[in-house]
Amino acid sequence: MGGNSIGAIFRVTTWGESHGKALGAVIDGCPPRLKLSTEDIQRELDRRRPGQGLGSSPRQERDRVEILSGVFAGMTTGTPISLAIFNEDVDSKAYEELKDVFRPGHADFTYQKKYGIRDERGGGRASARETVARVAAGAVAKKILLQEKITIMAYSLELGGVRARKIDLNEISRNPWQCPDAAAAPKMRERIEEVRRQGDSLGGIVEILVRGCPIGLGEPVFDKLEADLAKALMSIGAVRGVEVGAGFRVAGMRGSEVNDPISRAGFQKNDAGGILGGISTGADIILRVAVKPIPSISLAQKTVDSSGRSVTLKIQGRHDVSAIPRINPVCEAMVAIVLVDHLMRQRTLDGG
Amino acid sequence: MGGNSIGAIFRVTTWGESHGKALGAVIDGCPPRLKLSTEDIQRELDRRRPGQGLGSSPRQERDRVEILSGVFAGMTTGTPISLAIFNEDVDSKAYEELKDVFRPGHADFTYQKKYGIRDERGGGRASARETVARVAAGAVAKKILLQEKITIMAYSLELGGVRARKIDLNEISRNPWQCPDAAAAPKMRERIEEVRRQGDSLGGIVEILVRGCPIGLGEPVFDKLEADLAKALMSIGAVRGVEVGAGFRVAGMRGSEVNDPISRAGFQKNDAGGILGGISTGADIILRVAVKPIPSISLAQKTVDSSGRSVTLKIQGRHDVSAIPRINPVCEAMVAIVLVDHLMRQRTLDGG
């Protein structure tokens, strides 16, 4: 009940602190006889490593995953898959002086008040490093989706106010910001460089595109597909908003504009974003999340310490300027976990 | 696993179809010795009745709630509270001719594909009428929150492109659109009248404000408070986007702008929307949802029937022009259920 599990059937539980011994995930409910290797997972972990985009955090995270259980002779066995990433190169000294300070935009204040204790080293459990376990578990989910020919791509739709004006999926891997618009990518770079020099950070928007999702995933009423997706995405620390299909644009639209006409060939447009009544339509699923700027900045900030004393804080060291694009594989992981879970839920109705 | 329950401790299960015998909710996990009467629930149901705002659906829903269990001598007993609203004045004839047609923007298509059967009368389980059970259960949650001096208000921030420019909470109950800006309210009215004449419908944005929430609600990592709120709100049929605090605005902001400075008196602004690291800060919780236009419009629409034949559809009868403001108490109900659930989750840590 501590909130560290997600999924009803394909159930992922994560654990671990930024500067603790290790981080990891246990997947319970993974189908047996799925080919799975360390490399399948490592590939995804490498995508969220520092050095992605222009930003790089001060820590050299190698993030080597180990499969501790649930895989035998290269295949899953149906028993829990335990994944661990042992922390290396941990230097908690920098956090020593911050240990009593509530960093603005971070969870220091709320963890301290909720639990009366916190592992302040590197943000403890509230560190963005927590997402390494999500990505590891998501890699297993993606492997399952691949069998079903379902693919997920997350890309940087907007970064620091620079918006991609076209979506060219081939372009995404060609620039370090994972921007789908070749024209916008260099502007994102300029924006990042400028803000880095100022010691500040940037937000943006990630769009997630799911292709090949079959019709019928999602459970009304509360476990609608978009509801579970919204929860999964909103559970990522930096995310402050989630939308599906036309999203917030529907506020200014009319019914005659929003409704997607249906022809014998299928839906004639896709403002629904691939989900109607909480159930997938078979069209592409389109989601967008708002990503807030990295809260750790080197500009001076006003805050208090745990004794209530006013403090002016300048966070030292190099930090990412934006959670984008390192957050992109995290978004994919969360979407993958939700989709596998609903795929398996849907199977319970088969043969009924 | 059919997705009709929400909440981990304060657990609400709803049931019922638009034109079936009844709709209802079972609440399991409600604390004992809470004063609860039919009137407490009826008051909330009346707020979502037709005739709210300018729109009114063709059906005269009286929506009388009955408490079938869990209350004795005017107080909850700790056993499940069963609430039922029996359907009256049900006329399914209008739906007879629609029974094989997939109405655009509705769940007809996806229900048919997922289940291979559907109760097509009035949209069956996918009808907006389903929310009557949410509001009934939410009324019980609100009663609990009231004891803790936590209040929730949902109001119409934007309707048909008309946006409230100021938030005057006293104004909300003074106009039928529940608009918090006296100047914007008449413009909303004009916009609704215009679009009604055209046989079309309108979307908008609802803002939800929670006051008095204590520090410490929310469970990292996956069950963050905003994640559970996002799921609860996104599970409402018409909702296509959810944001907390600065929401999608963070995409264009810098860290130095988004971070809320902390002083001895508390947070100096509230772009976090009352939640940091998934845990409530004690400040107001601020949420916004994008509401799509009512999909039932009298304008001609292209679609197909279940045999795949092309159909041009004009939906007869009077329909609401917008789900706003009738959706507002539904939003409040969902937020109330999530907050009570997290209040009770937090109690499990007390005395630990």
Place this chain on the structure above:
Amino acid sequence: MGGNSIGAIFRVTTWGESHGKALGAVIDGCPPRLKLSTEDIQRELDRRRPGQGLGSSPRQERDRVEILSGVFAGMTTGTPISLAIFNEDVDSKAYEELKDVFRPGHADFTYQKKYGIRDERGGGRASARETVARVAAGAVAKKILLQEKITIMAYSLELGGVRARKIDLNEISRNPWQCPDAAAAPKMRERIEEVRRQGDSLGGIVEILVRGCPIGLGEPVFDKLEADLAKALMSIGAVRGVEVGAGFRVAGMRGSEVNDPISRAGFQKNDAGGILGGISTGADIILRVAVKPIPSISLAQKTVDSSGRSVTLKIQGRHDVSAIPRINPVCEAMVAIVLVDHLMRQRTLDGG
């Protein structure tokens, strides 16, 4: 979290008090397109009515079930099935004088201490009448099992010390005690008559036999099939022990006696009771439960009231002498619910 739900996928939530307005169950996760009528459920309810066996409780329970949702055109739709049995012929006067007395063997004391309030009329939620909702939900589960050719029979293996020496399944419906041994049945009758005259009550043992269960149901480690069955059966108020296969006899046996040899034709005996390692073997599943005597007896008993005063209690009126055989369909219902749940869980692995 109030403990009124069972099943992970085929999820049953029950509600209602003995002398309240109604009792009922909501089934979420029932597969669509299952033929289901009121009669399917009524038949099972009739099997647990008073007048079964020799005992009959003072109340004339007609127990007419209503299906309030989830069934359309005679078939389930995949949406929640809401079942209600409205209480008729409720006379709470007899309980008025008992309202402050803690009846020995009943839950009066513990409910009062746990909740600080209780509906004392007829035992409230703790009444054996609560099982009417279990049987109603179990009837739906049985209908699903029938499609899979899985049958469940519960019979009276022992009553008041009289034990069936042989198991003749045809005999069960021929005597009112549902005893599978024609020779033992009249002795059960004698024993019941004798004890009834004395104003006392009797315990016994119910055996439950499942035929046709496929290989592979049950989830290691904690959700072993026998573990979930044990919980489901032990959750019936009168049950004080549960065993599978050889059960408590294994305590005195050797490994060479307990192990079931396997031949090409299958298991050569069935001391495992159809379950190995928590997973069904395909052989008959055999369970037994110990049923305590009805706690309501007319003999004088020492107890206290809620003010702590000593009371000598004689419970008036006619009561069943034994929960057997009315508990038998309740046992079947619980086993049916667990089996359907595990059938559906197993389906999630198919196609994996």
Place this chain on the structure above:
Amino acid sequence: MGGNSIGAIFRVTTWGESHGKALGAVIDGCPPRLKLSTEDIQRELDRRRPGQGLGSSPRQERDRVEILSGVFAGMTTGTPISLAIFNEDVDSKAYEELKDVFRPGHADFTYQKKYGIRDERGGGRASARETVARVAAGAVAKKILLQEKITIMAYSLELGGVRARKIDLNEISRNPWQCPDAAAAPKMRERIEEVRRQGDSLGGIVEILVRGCPIGLGEPVFDKLEADLAKALMSIGAVRGVEVGAGFRVAGMRGSEVNDPISRAGFQKNDAGGILGGISTGADIILRVAVKPIPSISLAQKTVDSSGRSVTLKIQGRHDVSAIPRINPVCEAMVAIVLVDHLMRQRTLDGG
């Protein structure tokens, strides 16, 4: 949904195979600020090590636990506690020749049929070694119970037909069989020696006594305290029956004998075993489980291999003669986990 988690609030997920890299448990929902050290857990692990009782398995399991997360500065932080026991001294050669043989009394057959694959080395996930993770998690639960002055003792009531005639709790730690009757202990020894020479194995009965449990734990209807305890205990591989209080003896008793009279000083006897109506009474909780003989015996057994060929099997090597007494701390662990979970569930009602 793979069945490897237990507990609703204090939630334990275990993972790992007998001859894999490691076994472990993740505890989610543990209250913060609990003092917890490796030694607290190691002490319990040592109690289930080989060499307990007379039997000792061929493998030298050192079972060193590591705490990988959730503890900071010697205290729990409220985040998931990840525990791992890395396997050492693993020799899978002995299992090579057994890899296609279905050992009678083991889960080889059912795992193969359910999953289509299994880690046959040492029984894989179905090995009794799986319980090491239960004991590790149970040690944390016991630490919490200790704060509440609740203690749990499991002891060997019966072994190989030799029954303890008296319960002297001080005697339990004085003999290697953990028999509470000094007179019965040497007879247990003789019985074990005799059966060991014969290459066979023995069953028995473990009794579990809980002292200091407060009134009010347990949730009617399905999550009765004895129901959750029955599930937890029946989930231990060797357990074939569970009873509470008078247990199966109630079958031959009358209501006037079973009902525990209540006086101002409390219950005058305890045939209820400390639970009434699913809720703890404040009296001692008394449970008993039937433990089957170790299925691995050196006597010849008939079975088949995975190709369906008949095989005569003699299992080589030294094996325990009985799961007792090594199973005793496992029983304690399961009871501890259930009690902590219900303690925390009960807290959700406080202040309501």
